Amino acid sequence: MNPPMATMLVEQAAAWILPIAPTGSVTAAWRPFIDPINAHRVWYLLLIPMAWLISMVYKAVRLPDLEKYWRQVTVMSAQIVLWIIALGAGLYVFIQHLAPLITTAR
């Protein structure tokens, strides 16, 4: 892969997350902790770090000993993410398929 191609791919990837124009010119440098990130297309992925950090705090408080701490944190994070996905899927089915049946039945 030639260097310009690699640079272009990195810029395209960065443009997905950060407010950097994919043309190679930085239109507005992002100021961390001052400006928001531009992750509107992948906002749902922020559930993963949030679940991980919540699990870190909760398990640090709850576990009697911290021997299996990271395993417990991983399990709880996965449980949160999977339950949120299940909740989303359940709501989708209800709104898209069940609610129309209720309204048409009347």
Add this chain to the structure above:
Amino acid sequence: MDSSTFDPRAHVEFRPQFGLLAYLFPGLGHVAQGQRRRGVLIGTGLLGLFFGGLMVGGIDVVDRREDRLWFFAQGLIGPLAFGVDFLHQHHFKVLEPADPSRRIPAMPRSALPGEVRDPGASFFSVEPPRPAMPDAATGQVPRPPNIKSIAHMNELGMLFCGVAGMMNLIVMIDAAFPRSRRPKGSTA
């Protein structure tokens, strides 16, 4: 876990000083009890949530004037939230002049695109905005002090910081009642 391993007398123990320390800095209450690793993990998680929220939504997500209900939760993280809010209110906002005809008093607000803070203003003063003028040397127009977050980034940023505060309430309770969830003989 076997419930018989709990010491029932431990439930009446109350040490408010550790709860206060947990409020002053996330995890400090547990570190002060000698549970250093637990305190460091708690502090890392809580600060990760709080600064993660600032990273996602910018400093705009901590605002006791515009998002008062969220700030009730965010403020539970301790003086850190009040410090960030003070910085936001006094260093990043501009003062919208009063409108006597509509009986609207002067109030701080986020600078709009094309507005900047008064360059002559001191670090912690809220002054009316100035129009952003292009730089004579580079021709670039300066940006506002901060960019206001909208939609998902604003919601998620506030949620990160709010969850950090609410989790710290759990941590404060755990620090103030040191043995309430610990098995007898545990020092972890």
